Amino acid sequence: MQRVAITHVAQSPGVESKENLHDFTYQVNREVLDKAGLKRADVGCIISSSADIFHSGLSCANAFDWDGIGAFMKEGSRAEESAMSFIYACFRVLSGHFDTVLVTAAIKGSENPDNDAITPFYGDPFYLRPVGMNESVVAAMQMRQYMDRYGITEEQCAKVVVKNRGNALFNPYTHIRKRVSLEDVMSSDRIYDPLKALECAPKSDGVVSVLIASEDKAKKLTDKPVWLSGYGCSLDHFIPGDRNLLDGQLQAAAGRAYEMAGISDPRKAIDVAEVCEPYAFQELLWCEQLGFCKEGEGGKLIDSGITQMDGSLPVNPSGGVLAMNPYTSRGLYRIAEAALQLKGQAGEHQVGKKVKTALAHSTHGFGGQCHSVVILSA
Amino acid sequence: MGRAVAVIGTGQTKHGRRPDVSYPDMVREVIMVALEDAGITLKDVDGVVHGTMPSMMEGVSSTHLYFAEAIGAVGKPIMKVETCGSTGQSIAHCGFFWVASGMADIVLVVGSEKMNEGDSQATMTTVFDPYFQRVFAAGAPGTFTMQCMEWMYRFKIPEDKGREAAAMVSVSNHDNAMDNPYAHIRMKVTMDDVKNSRIVTYPVRLLDVCPSSDGACAVIFASEEKAKKICKKPAWIKGVGFRGEESFFGESDKSIWPSATEAAQEAYRQAGIKDPLKELDVAEIYNPFTYQEMIFCECFGFCPRGEAPDYVLKGTFKKGGELPCCPSGGTLCTNPIGATGLIRLAETVLQVTGKAGARQVEGAKIALSHAMGGVDQFNGVTIVSSNL
Numbered sequence: 220m221q222r223v224a225i226t227h228v229a230q231s232p233g234v235e236s237k238e239n240l241h242d243f244t245y246q247v248n249r250e251v252l253d254k255a256g257l258k259r260a261d262v263g264c265i266i267s268s269s270a271d272i273f274h275s276g277l278s279c280a281n282a283f284d285w286d287g288i289g290a291f292m293k294e295g296s297r298a299e300e301s302a303m304s305f306i307y308a309c310f311r312v313l314s315g316h317f318d319t320v321l322v323t324a325a326i327k328g329s330e331n332p333d334n335d336a337i338t339p340f341y342g343d344p345f346y347l348r349p350v351g352m353n354e355s356v357v358a359a360m361q362m363r364q365y366m367d368r369y370g371i372t373e374e375q376c377a378k379v380v381v382k383n384r385g386n387a388l389f390n391p392y393t394h395i396r397k398r399v400s401l402e403d404v405m406s407s408d409r410i411y412d413p414l415k416a417l418e419c420a421p422k423s424d425g426v427v428s429v430l431i432a433s434e435d436k437a438k439k440l441t442d443k444p445v446w447l448s449g450y451g452c453s454l455d456h457f458i459p460g461d462r463n464l465l466d467g468q469l470q471a472a473a474g475r476a477y478e479m480a481g482i483s484d485p486r487k488a489i490d491v492a493e494v495c496e497p498y499a500f501q502e503l504l505w506c507e508q509l510g511f512c513k514e515g516e517g518g519k520l521i522d523s524g525i526t527q528m529d530g531s532l533p534v535n536p537s538g539g540v541l542a543m544n545p546y547t548s549r550g551l552y553r554i555a556e557a558a559l560q561l562k563g564q565a566g567e568h569q570v571g572k573k574v575k576t577a578l579a580h581s582t583h584g585f586g587g588q589c590h591s592v593v594i595l596s597a
Numbered sequence: 598m599g600r601a602v603a604v605i606g607t608g609q610t611k612h613g614r615r616p617d618v619s620y621p622d623m624v625r626e627v628i629m630v631a632l633e634d635a636g637i638t639l640k641d642v643d644g645v646v647h648g649t650m651p652s653m654m655e656g657v658s659s660t661h662l663y664f665a666e667a668i669g670a671v672g673k674p675i676m677k678v679e680t681c682g683s684t685g686q687s688i689a690h691c692g693f694f695w696v697a698s699g700m701a702d703i704v705l706v707v708g709s710e711k712m713n714e715g716d717s718q719a720t721m722t723t724v725f726d727p728y729f730q731r732v733f734a735a736g737a738p739g740t741f742t743m744q745c746m747e748w749m750y751r752f753k754i755p756e757d758k759g760r761e762a763a764a765m766v767s768v769s770n771h772d773n774a775m776d777n778p779y780a781h782i783r784m785k786v787t788m789d790d791v792k793n794s795r796i797v798t799y800p801v802r803l804l805d806v807c808p809s810s811d812g813a814c815a816v817i818f819a820s821e822e823k824a825k826k827i828c829k830k831p832a833w834i835k836g837v838g839f840r841g842e843e844s845f846f847g848e849s850d851k852s853i854w855p856s857a858t859e860a861a862q863e864a865y866r867q868a869g870i871k872d873p874l875k876e877l878d879v880a881e882i883y884n885p886f887t888y889q890e891m892i893f894c895e896c897f898g899f900c901p902r903g904e905a906p907d908y909v910l911k912g913t914f915k916k917g918g919e920l921p922c923c924p925s926g927g928t929l930c931t932n933p934i935g936a937t938g939l940i941r942l943a944e945t946v947l948q949v950t951g952k953a954g955a956r957q958v959e960g961a962k963i964a965l966s967h968a969m970g971g972v973d974q975f976n977g978v979t980i981v982s983s984n985l
């Protein structure tokens with residue numbers, strides 16, 4: 220089978236952008252092509268990821284993005300969520316039709332209302348929306364269940380914020396770069412009990428571009444290609460009440476990715492993970508379901524220090540979504556960060572250990588309705 | 598180049614006003630039809646691709662989440678692809694590339710829209726950027742009318758000749774829809790009916806314009822190996838092309854519509870088609886407006902620029918003509934937007950597999966389907982053939 224690799228990545232700086240969306244997107248897009256020494260005309264195909272109207276004020280946002288992502292009169296398409304865009308780009312290369320595909324995810328969260336004002340639109344207008352469901356409310360219910368069932372403590376959940384926000388201090392491309400203590404997190408406002416303000420992701424601007432290429436082309440473009448070795452995705456039932464919020468589809472998604480990558484013991488095989496944790500406790504829950512620890516032992520995992528930057532399985536060395544949440548772009552940020560770790564180009568937040576295999580995860584929908592897992596290897 | 602990919606099953610709902618079913622029920626209805634047509638069950642499906650027009654039409658964001666059960670995607674990998682009006686072709690292309698990549702053997706592609714529960718013109722106005730274009734956007738007809746005026750002016754087509762040809766396009770599509778049990782608008786219209794119907798945006802009249810329909814379409818893609826095992830008469834994907842222009846409507850020349858032209862050329866190149874008028878047996882064009890169908894015929898190389906009205910008037914694109922366009926009655930008679938581009942593909946599949954019933958074009962072997970989207974910005978084309 221044909222292989223596909225990430226050759227170069229570029230990200231926008233974490234600060235709120237003063238540029239308009241066209242220019243904001245163009246700059247990052249231009250940067251990744253410059254790194255690869257390619258011109259727009261050399262790229263086979265362009266795939267974008269952009270939010271729907273609820274996160275952007277634009278319907279068919281790719282229509283507006285088209286100029287900035289360099290797609291004028293080029294073969295291209297758009298998938299809504301950015302991990303999907305990445306994998307769609309991989310399909311296109313693996314099909315043999317294209318040597319290079321540029322994937323760009325763009326969003327300006329700073330120009331939109333709070334996430335809690337937008338995520339109710341995930342809900343249907345008949346049952347979920349009228350009772351006030353939004354992403355944070357469902358997360359709070361999920362967190363309560365998680366603590367009740369497995370005896371996970373609020374402190375253990377809060378520790379994830381301390382870790383990730385601490386890591387973010389070393390990442391110039393992330394949004395919130397301010398250290399917080401356990402006390403800060405524990406004493407922050409309870410937004411939806413037991414969820415506290417500092418345990419929720421911010422709302423950020425973010426453009427990230429990833430250039431992917433076929434095996435032959437990748438070897439010509441870079442001496443450090445990052446190979447796609449596994450991919451899995453799975454979708455859960457729509458109504459949160461119809462599912463087990465503590466045992467959703469992540470295991471299925473991860474299982475598919477591990478099978479494709481030939482991984483039987485993820486705890487040993489994965490060197491670093493970038494996990495999508497818009498709510499602090501979710502990092503612990505997702506780590507369990509990714510097979511990094513046993514069921515119900517997410518609390519022990521964070522206590523053990525294994526997932527710290529210098530631990531044996533660093534999770535979110537970039538600072539994760541808790542430090543930067545460009546809503547639809549966040550999945551591709553995880554993939555880009557995992558690629559940088561494999562290339563040894565993560566700068567100050569490069570983990571201490573040698574990285575041969577990395578995992579990137581993305582989720583969207585209430586309580587993790589849809590999960591995608593990508594395994595990358597050096 | 599990659600693996601060969603076939604369509605092994607298609608399904609359509611009865612399109613039109615569907616107050617009899619909820620939106621998810623309507624989507625479920627269509628996937629069951631497609632699965633039955635292919636002779637497989639949901640268990641055989643490796644992945645699902647879903648798309649609608651923008652989610653403002655649904656009033657629900659990320660519609661693949663809402664339709665998880667309806668599209669049969671629970672526990673399966675899902676792709677949500679959306680490119681405005683061209684969504685139907687874009688989701689088909691995603692299904693094609695997914696199978697061609699070797700990462701799935703059977704992919705179910707579903708497009709849907711329940712336009713009567715939303716406000717389609719208000720939704721389309723939000724496709725325009727909020728600063729410059731939205732303030733004077735008047736939904737779809739305003740944009741498309743400017744385009745048709747530009748086209749007639751550019752090629753010095755006398756207005757009455759353009760009017761006559763557009764009326765004939767309308768009559769021909771409405772006649773064709775009488776043969777299509779799935780079509781929304783099924784009524785005979787005369788040239789005079791079209792020419793005397795009320796003005797929507799001059800010179801476009803009511804019978805030059807598509808309806809707002811409820812409807813869904815599902816198409817099942819399979820690898821060569823699976824297709825040969827499962828399906829007696831698969832339709833093979835021979836070429837796919839998609840192009841887009843600037844987001845600012847005024848910056849490109851819509852009278853020669855580069856994105857439509859190059860999307861078709863890309864698909865022709867892959868399919869080895871040099872003279873589309875001779876080589877294609879049937880075309881399903883995304884024609885929400887009669888005048889646009891003529892512009893598309895020129896962009897797709899069916900006739901020289903500026904001469905589409907002549908070809909229409911001599912019957913080239915009518916049923917029984919040299920290259921029948923839209924034997925289904927086209928978008929002009931049925932337009933559930935998110936499904937429409939996929940319906941075009943499904944109709945060409947029915948044609949090349951000889952399953953199109955009363956609207957069958959005799960001996961059709963190779964066919965073009967198409968969809969258009971954005972602010973007159975995107976065009977996607979797919980070529981299918983009865984031969985591998």
